[in-house]
Amino acid sequence: MNNQAVTIAKDNDGNSIWQFLLHELKPRGKWLTPFNIISIPIMLLGLGLIFYRFIYGIGSITNLSQEIPWGLWIGFDVVTGVAFAGGAYVLTFMVYILKMDKYHSLVRVTVLNGFLAYVFYAGALLLDLGRPWNVINPIIGNSFGTSSVLFLVAWHFMLYMLAELIEFSPAIAEWLGARRARKILSGMTIGAVIFGITLSTLHQSGLGALFLMAKDKIHPLWYSEFIPILFLVSSIFAGLSMVIFEGSISSKVFSDQISEKHHKAERGIIQGLSMICAVAMFAYLFMQLLVFIHDKNWAYINTPMGYWFLLEMIGFVLIPMILFFYSYRNNNTLMIRIAAILTMLGIILNRLNVTVIGFRWDAPVHYVPSWMEITVTLAVIFTEIWIFRWVINRMPVLRESPAWVKEEK
Amino acid sequence: MSINRRNFFKTVGIAGVTLAVGKSAGANSPESEKTEFRGMLYDATRCVGCLECEIACAKSHNLPEPTDELQVDVLRKTSEVKRCVINYHTTSKGEVLVRNQCMHCNEPACAAACLTQAMYKTKEGPVIWRADKCMGCRYCMVSCPFDVPKFEYFSANPKIEKCDMCYDRIMKGQIPSCAEACPAEALIFGTRRELLAEARKRIAENPTEYVDQIYGENVAGGTGYLYLSPAPFNEVGFNTKLQNTSYPALSKGFLYSVPSVFVLLPTLLLGIHKATKDNQSKDEENE
Ligand code: SF4
Ligand code: SF4
Numbered sequence: 001m002n003n004q005a006v007t008i009a010k011d012n013d014g015n016s017i018w019q020f021l022l023h024e025l026k027p028r029g030k031w032l033t034p035f036n037i038i039s040i041p042i043m044l045l046g047l048g049l050i051f052y053r054f055i056y057g058i059g060s061i062t063n064l065s066q067e068i069p070w071g072l073w074i075g076f077d078v079v080t081g082v083a084f085a086g087g088a089y090v091l092t093f094m095v096y097i098l099k100m101d102k103y104h105s106l107v108r109v110t111v112l113n114g115f116l117a118y119v120f121y122a123g124a125l126l127l128d129l130g131r132p133w134n135v136i137n138p139i140i141g142n143s144f145g146t147s148s149v150l151f152l153v154a155w156h157f158m159l160y161m162l163a164e165l166i167e168f169s170p171a172i173a174e175w176l177g178a179r180r181a182r183k184i185l186s187g188m189t190i191g192a193v194i195f196g197i198t199l200s201t202l203h204q205s206g207l208g209a210l211f212l213m214a215k216d217k218i219h220p221l222w223y224s225e226f227i228p229i230l231f232l233v234s235s236i237f238a239g240l241s242m243v244i245f246e247g248s249i250s251s252k253v254f255s256d257q258i259s260e261k262h263h264k265a266e267r268g269i270i271q272g273l274s275m276i277c278a279v280a281m282f283a284y285l286f287m288q289l290l291v292f293i294h295d296k297n298w299a300y301i302n303t304p305m306g307y308w309f310l311l312e313m314i315g316f317v318l319i320p321m322i323l324f325f326y327s328y329r330n331n332n333t334l335m336i337r338i339a340a341i342l343t344m345l346g347i348i349l350n351r352l353n354v355t356v357i358g359f360r361w362d363a364p365v366h367y368v369p370s371w372m373e374i375t376v377t378l379a380v381i382f383t384e385i386w387i388f389r390w391v392i393n394r395m396p397v398l399r400e401s402p403a404w405v406k407e408e409k
Numbered sequence: 410m411s412i413n414r415r416n417f418f419k420t421v422g423i424a425g426v427t428l429a430v431g432k433s434a435g436a437n438s439p440e441s442e443k444t445e446f447r448g449m450l451y452d453a454t455r456c457v458g459c460l461e462c463e464i465a466c467a468k469s470h471n472l473p474e475p476t477d478e479l480q481v482d483v484l485r486k487t488s489e490v491k492r493c494v495i496n497y498h499t500t501s502k503g504e505v506l507v508r509n510q511c512m513h514c515n516e517p518a519c520a521a522a523c524l525t526q527a528m529y530k531t532k533e534g535p536v537i538w539r540a541d542k543c544m545g546c547r548y549c550m551v552s553c554p555f556d557v558p559k560f561e562y563f564s565a566n567p568k569i570e571k572c573d574m575c576y577d578r579i580m581k582g583q584i585p586s587c588a589e590a591c592p593a594e595a596l597i598f599g600t601r602r603e604l605l606a607e608a609r610k611r612i613a614e615n616p617t618e619y620v621d622q623i624y625g626e627n628v629a630g631g632t633g634y635l636y637l638s639p640a641p642f643n644e645v646g647f648n649t650k651l652q653n654t655s656y657p658a659l660s661k662g663f664l665y666s667v668p669s670v671f672v673l674l675p676t677l678l679l680g681i682h683k684a685t686k687d688n689q690s691k692d693e694e695n696e
Contacts (some may be wrong), residue, residue, distance in 0.1 A: 180497025202667055
C-alpha cells in the first residue's frame with residue numbers, strides 16, 4: 001500500500017489520482033464478517049426511517065412530546081457523543097503543548113475518531129431539526145442569536161471540525177503522497193491544536209450550559225449552576241476512557257496495522273492514561289460533592305432519584321476511579337480496560353440523567369425513546385465505524401507514516 | 410420526603426412573591442416599566458368562561474376552533490393547534506377560571522435560547538416567532554419556564570405555535586383579537602405600566618376579592634401578561650416555584666466568560682508550548 005502511494009505521488013496527472021481513488025474506494029477484505037452482518041441491515045433500516053421522518057415529521061418516528069422536546073438524539077448522540085470525543089483535545093494538549101511524546105502514536109487515531117464523531121453527531125443534530133433548511137441562518141449571519149448558548153455550541157462544532165481536519169490532514173496527504181501539501185499542512189498543526197483546545201474547552205462546557213435555563217425542569221440533584229464545569233471536567237476522563245477502550249479494540253481488529261514498537265509501548269501508554277483519568281475523576285467527584293453540599297441536596301438522597309444519583313456517583317465514578325488508581329500501581333491492563341468501560345457507562349448515565357432522565361422527572365408521562373430512535377442512533381454509530389475502518393485501512397493512522405516522510409525531516 | 414420539600418418551596422415562593430410585590434409597590438418604579446412594553450391584564454374574577462377569546466384566537470390565526478367542553482378540574486392544554494386555553498379550577502375560594510397562553514416575558518428565555526432570533530422580543534412587547542428564521546431545534550421549548558412554545562411534530566414543514574399577542578394587529582393599531590372578543594372585559598390590552606397601575610387599583614379597591622398579588626409583575630423577571638385572581642396562584646394552575654429573576658440571566662455568566670477564555674487560553678497554551686519547546690532541544694513537533 002505504501003509503495004502505491006509513492007508511485008502516485010510521482011506522476012501528478014489527474015488520471016492516475018482518480019484511478020487511485022477509485023481503487024481505494026473499493027472495500028477490502030472479507031465481506032461477511034459478523035460486524036457487517038449486523039450493521040448493514042441496521043444502517044439500511046435507519047436510512048429508511050430517516051426518509052420517513054422527513055416526510056411525516058419528527059413525531060412520526062420519535063416519542064418526543066411538547067413537554068420533552070429533546071430526547072435520545074440530543075441527549076445521547078450529541079451530548080454524550082461529544083463528551084466521548086473529548087479525547088482529542090486532551091491528547092493534543094498532552095502531546096503538542098506539554099510535549100509528552102510517549103502518547104504521540106495515539107494522536108492520529110484519536111483525532112480521526114474525534115473528527116468523525118463530530119461529523120456524525122452534528123449530522124444527528126440535523127436529523128433532529130424540524131426546519132433544517134434554515135440551518136444556514138445562524139451560519140451566514142443574517143440572524144445571529146448571540147445570546148444563545150446553542151449558537152455558541154453550533155459555531156464551535158463547525159470550527160472544531162475544521163481544526164481537527166487540519167490536525168488530521170497530514171495523514172491524508174501521506175496517503176495521497178502529496179509531499180508539498182503535507183509540509184504546509186503539518187506546519188499548521190500547532191495553530192490548529194491551540195485553536196482546537198480553546199474551542200473544546202468552551203463547547204464541552206457549553207453543552208452543559210445549554211441546560212442552565214431549564215432550571216425548573218431538571219432534577220435538583222443534576223441541576224446546578226456548575227453544570228458547565230462539571231461537563232468540562234468529566235469530558236477529560238470520558239475522552240481518555242474512550243481512547244483506552246477504542247485502543248483495546250483497535251489493537252485486536254487492526255493488529256496488522258500496528259508496528260511491533262507500538263505494541264510494546266501500548267502498556268505504558270495505557271498505564272499513563274489511567275493515572276490521568278483517576279486524577280480527573282477525583283477532581284470531578286470533589287466538585288460534585290461541593291455542589292451537593294452547596295445546594296443542600298440532602299433531602300433528595302433518600303428518594304428513588306437519590307439512589308439513582310448515588311449509583312451514578314459511586315458505581316460509575318468512585319469505583320472506576322479506585323480501579324484506575326489501583327491498576328496503575330499494579331500495571332494491570334485488563335483492570336484498566338474494565339475501569340474505562342465502567343467510566344464510559346457512567347458518562348452515558350450522567351449525560352442522560354441531565355438531558356433526558358432527570359429532565360421533567362416529575363412529569364406524569366415519561367419519555368422513553370422509540371425503537372426507531374434507537375435504530376437511527378445505531379445506524380449513525382455504525383456508519384461512523386464503517387468510515388473509521390475505511391480510513392484506518394488506507395491512511396497511515398495506526399501504522400507508521402510512509403518512508404518518505406522520515407527522509408524529508 | 411420530596412413532597413414536603415415541594416410544599417416548602419411553594420411556601421417560600423409565595424412568601425418571596427409577596428415580599429417582592431410589597432417592595433416594588435412602595436418604590437413604584439421597577440425597571441421594566443420604563444420601556445413601555447404593551448401587555449394584557451387578565452382578571453379571573455371577571456372571566457365568565459364563554460371561550461369567546463379562544464374562538465377569536467383560532468379564527469385570526471387559521472387554527473381549528475375549540476371543540477372540547479370546559480369542565481371543572483379537567484385541565485385543557487395549549488397545543489400546536491391551540492394558542493390559548495381557559496381552565497376551571499377548584500380552589501379554596503370556590504371555582505375560578507384562568508386563562509393560559511404565552512406570558513410575553515420582559516426577558517424571555519425562549520428568545521435568549523433561540524440561535525436564529527426566530528423567537529424575538531419586539532420593542533412593543535409581544536414575543537413573536539418568525540418562520541423564515543426558525544430551524545426547528547426546539548431549544549426555546551427546553552428553555553421556556555412556562556412550557557409555552559409548541560411544535561408540530563407531525564409535519565414535514567413544522568412550525569412553532571404560540572401566542573404572539575396578535576402582533577400584526579397591534580402594528581395596525583388594533584387590539585389583540587382575544588381582548589376585542591371578550592364580552593366581560595376580563596382581558597384588557599394596554600401598556601404594561603397602565604395595566605399594573607390598574608391591577609393595583611383593583612386590589613386596593615376590593616381587597617377582599619383578590620389575593621394581594623399580581624402574577625406576572627415579578628415572576629421570571631416580569632411578564633407582559635398580568636393576572637389578578639381571587640385564589641392563591643398555586644391553586645389556579647400556576648407554578649409558583651418559578652424564580653422572580655430573569656431566566657436568560659442564568660446562562661449570562663457562562664456567555665460572558667467566553668470572550669476572555671478565547672483570549673486568555675490560547676495565550677496560555679502558546680506560552681506553555683514555547684516553554685516546553687525550549688526545554689526540548691531536539692524537538693520534532695508539528696506532525
Ligand atoms: S412565556 Fe415562554 S414562550 Fe412566552 S415569552 Fe416567556 S419564555 Fe417565551
Ligand atoms: S425551534 Fe426555532 S424558534 Fe425555537 S429556538 Fe429553535 S430556531 Fe429558535
